[in-house]
Amino acid sequence: AQKITQTQPGMFVQEKEAVTLDCTYDTSDPSYGLFWYKQPSSGEMIFLIYQGSYDQQNATEGRYSLNFQKARKSANLVISASQLGDSAMYFCAMRETGANNLFFGTGTRLTVIP
Amino acid sequence: DTEVTQTPKHLVMGMTNKKSLKCEQHMGHRAMYWYKQKAKKPPELMFVYSYEKLSINESVPSRFSPECPNSSLLNLHLHALQPEDSALYLCASSQERFIQSSYNEQFFGPGTRLTVL
Numbered sequence: 001a002q003k004i005t006q007t008q009p010g011m012f013v014q015e016k017e018a019v020t021l022d023c024t025y026d027t028s029d030p031s032y033g034l035f036w037y038k039q040p041s042s043g044e045m046i047f048l049i050y051q052g053s054y055d056q057q058n059a060t061e062g063r064y065s066l067n068f069q070k071a072r073k074s075a076n077l078v079i080s081a082s083q084l085g086d087s088a089m090y091f092c093a094m095r096e097t098g099a100n101n102l103f104f105g106t107g108t109r110l111t112v113i114p
Numbered sequence: 115d116t117e118v119t120q121t122p123k124h125l126v127m128g129m130t131n132k133k134s135l136k137c138e139q140h141m142g143h144r145a146m147y148w149y150k151q152k153a154k155k156p157p158e159l160m161f162v163y164s165y166e167k168l169s170i171n172e173s174v175p176s177r178f179s180p181e182c183p184n185s186s187l188l189n190l191h192l193h194a195l196q197p198e199d200s201a202l203y204l205c206a207s208s209q210e211r212f213i214q215s216s217y218n219e220q221f222f223g224p225g226t227r228l229t230v231l
Binding site for chain 1: 157162219
């Protein structure tokens with residue numbers, strides 16, 4: 001079974017609007033972390049935001065916020081006030097405590113339209 | 115210094131060549147990773163080094179040979195590659211591989227785009 005599912009292969013958003021990128025996950029480990037990375041066409045994976053499974057509040061980092069719904073096992077990324085530079089591939093990833101690596105979703109390509 | 119550097123940025127090699135990819139970090143991280151990423155796909159873990167020892171090999175063919183000379187450096191030696199090995203190779207580092215918290219952010223380098231002819 002897929003540990004991380006991103007069902008939106010591509011998304012478009014108007015500049016200055018908000019956009020939500022979906023991510024659902026599957027784990028039986030009670031302790032885990034969820035990450036969002038941005039990958040521009042240059043290739044570098046840029047860390048955006050982290051949410052721990054025991055965190056009571058949704059994580060926020062500037063224009064990025066994570067809509068964490070633990071019971072639904074979803075961790076959607078919300079980008080507010082989209083900018084042209086936000087056009088990139090976005091990956092959701094999960095790490096189970098003590099696990100060796102990050103499990104990545106298949107990614108969502110976001111295009112910001114002027 | 116919160117940067118992971120990788121050289122070269124681009125590499126084109128023939129199937130009989132021997133080449134090496136290099137990765138360096140100066141954040142004091144003791145875990146380092148190699149990932150392979152094909153176009154329009156997520157990164158796939160290849161190797162994990164923890165405290166300079168190879169701890170994970172995700173069934174990678176022997177034509178890829180990792181090396182960790184010290185805690186700041188990670189190399190990937192390439193020999194007799196196939197055209198299907200063409201991909202973006204990403205290096206990453208993190209503070210520790212096993213910690214009590216689930217938070218273990220991996221810092222990624224810019225990658226090496228490898229083309230095998």
